[in-house]
Amino acid sequence: MKSFLLLLLLLPAVAQAQTAQPIEADHIVAVVNDDAVTSNELRQRLIVVERQLRTQGTQLPPRNVLEKQLLERLIMDRLQLQFAKETSTRVDDVQLEGALRRIAESNRLTLPDFKAAIEKDGIIWAKFREEIRDEMTISRLRERDVDERITVSEGEIDNYLASPDRAKAGNEELHLAHILLRLPEQASSDQLRRIRARADQALAQLKRGDDFAKIAASFSDAPDALSGGSIGLRPVNRLPSLYAEAAEKMRLGEVSEILRSPAGFHIIKLIERRGGVAAVQSVRQTHARHILIKSSELVPEAEARRKLVAIKERLDNGADFQELARLNSNDLSAAKGGDLGWLYQGDTVPDFEKAMDGLKINEVSQPVKTQFGWHLIQVIERRVADASLERQRLIARQALRERKSDEAYQDWLRQMRDRAYVEYRMEEK
Numbered sequence: 001m002k003s004f005l006l007l008l009l010l011l012p013a014v015a016q017a018q019t020a021q022p023i024e025a026d027h028i029v030a031v032v033n034d035d036a037v038t039s040n041e042l043r044q045r046l047i048v049v050e051r052q053l054r055t056q057g058t059q060l061p062p063r064n065v066l067e068k069q070l071l072e073r074l075i076m077d078r079l080q081l082q083f084a085k086e087t088s089t090r091v092d093d094v095q096l097e098g099a100l101r102r103i104a105e106s107n108r109l110t111l112p113d114f115k116a117a118i119e120k121d122g123i124i125w126a127k128f129r130e131e132i133r134d135e136m137t138i139s140r141l142r143e144r145d146v147d148e149r150i151t152v153s154e155g156e157i158d159n160y161l162a163s164p165d166r167a168k169a170g171n172e173e174l175h176l177a178h179i180l181l182r183l184p185e186q187a188s189s190d191q192l193r194r195i196r197a198r199a200d201q202a203l204a205q206l207k208r209g210d211d212f213a214k215i216a217a218s219f220s221d222a223p224d225a226l227s228g229g230s231i232g233l234r235p236v237n238r239l240p241s242l243y244a245e246a247a248e249k250m251r252l253g254e255v256s257e258i259l260r261s262p263a264g265f266h267i268i269k270l271i272e273r274r275g276g277v278a279a280v281q282s283v284r285q286t287h288a289r290h291i292l293i294k295s296s297e298l299v300p301e302a303e304a305r306r307k308l309v310a311i312k313e314r315l316d317n318g319a320d321f322q323e324l325a326r327l328n329s330n331d332l333s334a335a336k337g338g339d340l341g342w343l344y345q346g347d348t349v350p351d352f353e354k355a356m357d358g359l360k361i362n363e364v365s366q367p368v369k370t371q372f373g374w375h376l377i378q379v380i381e382r383r384v385a386d387a388s389l390e391r392q393r394l395i396a397r398q399a400l401r402e403r404k405s406d407e408a409y410q411d412w413l414r415q416m417r418d419r420a421y422v423e424y425r426m427e428e429k
Contacts, residue, residue, distance in 0.1 A: 006414050010140065010226070010262060011118060015376075023345045025385065025426075026039055026040045027039050027072060028036050028425050029042055029069060029071060029424070029426050029427070030075055030423055030424050030425060031421070031422065031423040031425065032075050032076070032078045032079060032420065032421075032422055032423050033082060033420055033422075035078055035082060037071065037074050037078060037119055039077065041074060042067065042070060042074060044072055045070050046063075046066065046067055047072075048144060049066065049070060049217075049227050050066070052226065052271065053172070053213075053214075053217060053226070054225075056213065056228065058214055058217065058228060059210075059211045059214040060214070060215070060220075060229050061214055061217050061218035066217060066220045068426075069217065069218065069219075069220075069225065069425075071426070072221065073225075073226075075139065075422055076223075076413060076416075076417065076421075077134070078415065079416050079420050080137075080138045080416070081134055081138070082139055083141065084090065084137045084140075085139070086139050089137060089140055089141055089144065090137065091133050091136045091137050091140065095136070096132065096133050096136065096189065097111075099132060099133060099136060100114070100129065102369060103132070103155050103300060105291055105369060110174065110302065111184050116404060117272055120127065128364070138402075139157060142409055142412075145412065146405070146409045146412050147405055147408075147409075149408075150401050150404050151325070151406055152397050152401055152403060152404075156400055156412045157393050157396045157397055157400065160237075160342040160396045160399070160400060161392060161393070161396055163307075169300055171409060172235070172236045172237065172273065172274065172275040173233050173234060173269040173273070173274040173275050173381060174233075174234065174236055174244075174272070174273055174274075175230070175232065175233040175248050175270075175272035175273075175274075176230075176231050176239070176243060176247060176266045176268050176269065176270060176271065177212055177216065177228055177229040177230045177231065177236075177268065177271055178220070178222065178229050178243065178266055178267065178269070179202055179212075179214070179215060179220040179225075179229050179266065179267040179268075180200070180220050180263065180264055180410065181195050181198055181199050181219060181220070181264050181265045181266075181267070182195075182221040182263060182264040182410065182413070182414055182417075183195055183223060183251050183262075183264040183265070183414070184414065184417075184418050185414055186418075186420050188236040191314060195265065195387065196258075196265060198219060199219075199258050199264065199265035200258070200327060201219075201256070201269070202215050202218070202219040202267060203255075203258055206222075206267065207255070210269065210270050212228065212255065213228030213229065216228055216229030221264070222410070229269075229272070231406075233272065233274065233327060234402075235247075235399070237399045237403070238399050238402040238403055239249065240261075240404075240406055240407050241290040241403060242259055242266065243268055244267075245258075245266060246259055246266060247270050250268075250270040251270065252270055252271070252272070252273060253269070253271070253288075254269070255267060255268070255269045256268045256269070261407070262411065263407060263410040263411060263414060264410075264414075270390065279402055282346065283344055283384070283385060283386075283387045283395070284344075284345060284382065284383075284384055284386070285342045285343060285344055285382065285383050285385050286342070286343050286356060286357070286379055286381075286382050286414060287332070287340075287341065287342050287343070287379070287381045287382070287383075288333065288340050288343060288356055288377055288378065288379050288380060289321060289322070289325065289338035289339045289340055289377075289378050289380060290325070290329070290333070290338050290340060290352075290375045290376060290377045290378070291308070291311060291321075291325045291328055291329045291331075291338050291372070291376045291400050292329050292330050292331040292375050293305075293307050293308050293328070293329075293330060293373055293374045293375075294330045294372065294373035294374075295373055295374070303366065304374050305369075307328075307369060308367045308374045308375075308376055311324055311328060311376060312366070312367065312376055315364050315376070316364070320427065321337065321338065321364070321378055322337025322338065322339075323337070325337045325338030326338075330373065331372075333373055336379075339380075342383075342385075343356075344387075344391065346395075346398060349370050349371065349372070350367060351368060351369065351370045352370050352375060352377065353416055355368040355377055356377050356379060357373075359378070360377045360379070361379055361380070361381060361382070361410050362378065362379070362380070363378065363379065364376055364377070364378045365377040365378070
């Protein structure tokens with residue numbers, strides 16, 4: 001969803017580019033299996049990305065360098081969409097409409113108003129819808145073919161719980177940016193030397209003071225390259241082991257030496273460090289309650305939200321939360337006045353947990369949208385409690401799965417790229 005929102009910020013720029021740029025003759029710049037990437041596709045993506053980088057304050061790489069990087073991204077997107085078609089992985093219209101509605105709501109618009117705003121900016125609505133469908137399809141592919149296939153053995157959990165590094169890392173979180181130069185699965189010595197030379201070139205430019213985001217856009221094969229290579233703020237124990245071990249010895253703002261993994265060569269930068277030492281045996285819990293209004297054919301999305309806004313107004317005027325939950329909530333917890341009991345981190349969906357974590361004790365949230373419907377949330381109390389052994393093992397399993405996720409995805413992309421037929425025609429006019 002983050003990429004969707006970024007796209008929205010750039011829509012006026014895309015529209016301007018589409019209307020202001022002279023039309024050039026289209027031609028094929030790459031053949032991907034039995035499909036083609038055209039110069040117009042590449043040109044439009046280049047316009048958007050250049051404006052994106054300017055918006056982020058990132059120094060622009062040379063245009064020819066950025067063009068080659070973007071072509072590789074178009075090729076990887078095309079390969080994933082081809083695979084999705086072969087495996088009957090698709091996002092139907094109902095799911096797409098739901099996602100578009102959530103994007104519209106995040107921009108404080110109804111879906112019809114959002115569509116009107118898109119078209120006013122000169123964007124063809126049907127094309128915009130299909131681009132969002134493609135992003136959702138690629139995300140679903142990763143969940144199905146990568147994340148759901150990650151296995152964590154009981155032995156790995158035992159080793160994790162017994163490791164002194166677990167307590168040492170504790171609740172510390174790191175914000176890293178990275179550059180990945182991907183290696184083919186069975187790289188020849190020439191390929192290895194060539195890609196290592198590119199990694200050396202990237203590191204040399206960083207050491208002379210070039211902007212990390214610019215170098216990431218110029219060199220990195222990772223999907224987040226055009227976002228400065230940022231992988232966001234993550235608990236140390238959920239970072240790839242290679243990154244966590246290197247970052248432990250780094251100072252803020254420091255760039256690592258070249259790191260090597262089976263996926264390729266990596267360079268990381270430590271942007272931020274938060275938190276301190278706390279054992280995994282101690283975990284935060286939140287005692288919360290909620291009122292849920294589900295949308296349906298009989299209760300449209302807007303009506304569900306309107307109903308919840310009216311309930312929120314009654315609560316603000318002193319009405320009893322438990323009573324209103326019993327009368328109105330569509331959740332099984334309604335019989336208990338909406339009481340969800342003590343919740344661990346990860347027990348609820350991310351949108352719900354994020355809203356809940358932002359509340360003060362006894363505060364009632366604004367309407368919150370999740371895949372289950374619209375919620376009003378109230379935090380009753382919080383505590384730090386000792387986790388049971390079962391809970392410790394669950395936390396360990398989640399941490400290990402997340403640690404493996406990025407590595408598994410890069411390996412999956414590498415295998416897909418290695419199996420594909422790709423012919424470059426960049427010089428053809």
